Amino acid sequence: xxGGDSIAAVGHPRILAxxxxxxxxxxxxxxxxxxxxxxxxxxxxxxxxxxxxxSADALAAGLAAYPDADWAARTRIRLARxxxxxxxxxxxxxFSIVGGTNLFRLARAPDAPRRFEALCAEGILTRxxxxxxxxxxxxxPRSRDWRRLEAVLKRLA
Numbered sequence: 001x002x003g004g005d006s007i008a009a010v011g012h013p014r015i016l017a018x019x020x021x022x023x024x025x026x027x028x029x030x031x032x033x034x035x036x037x038x039x040x041x042x043x044x045x046x047x048x049x050x051x052x053x054x055s056a057d058a059l060a061a062g063l064a065a066y067p068d069a070d071w072a073a074r075t076r077i078r079l080a081r082x083x084x085x086x087x088x089x090x091x092x093x094x095f096s097i098v099g100g101t102n103l104f105r106l107a108r109a110p111d112a113p114r115r116f117e118a119l120c121a122e123g124i125l126t127r128x129x130x131x132x133x134x135x136x137x138x139x140x141p142r143s144r145d146w147r148r149l150e151a152v153l154k155r156l157a
Contacts, residue, residue: 009022013038016045025065026075028103028139032058081105082140089150090138104139112136115156122152 016037019141022030032054035042065072079102087097095107109115112134120127127137142150
């Protein structure tokens with residue numbers, strides 16, 4: 001998501017905006033989020049869901065990231081660039097892109113189960129899908145892991 005892309009600004013009494021902090025700030029795996037809406041509607045939602053525990057580490061990361069708008073903007077730009085880079089690499093290695101976000105890419109290959117096993121053997125974890133066996137989900141690699149990912153994917157192509 002980009003800043004300003006929230007329906008919360010509409011202010012309708014029956015609209016809730018549920019936001020994943022980790023996805024918005026490019027902090028994959030961070031379990032932190034928030035819900036915006038009118039007080040009566042939020043109260044009903046909370047009654048239905050119950051408490052949603054948040055770890056101290058997630059709170060600390062959120063408190064550090066939230067006020068740093070420059071870092072968030074730079075991170076969103078980097079994630080978009082890295083997602084495009086991963087798309088290009090996957091396509092060059094015989095995958096087609098099914099979808100994804102700027103945190104992960106969903107790719108299709110007829111031999112995805114074989115590639116999944118081979119990637120696992122190399123210590124590269126992807127997510128397979130039982131309901132779509134020709135799909136694999138790739139998270140964005142860290143800066144230092146791009147070369148290794150590229151080498152392994154090209155070898156498996």
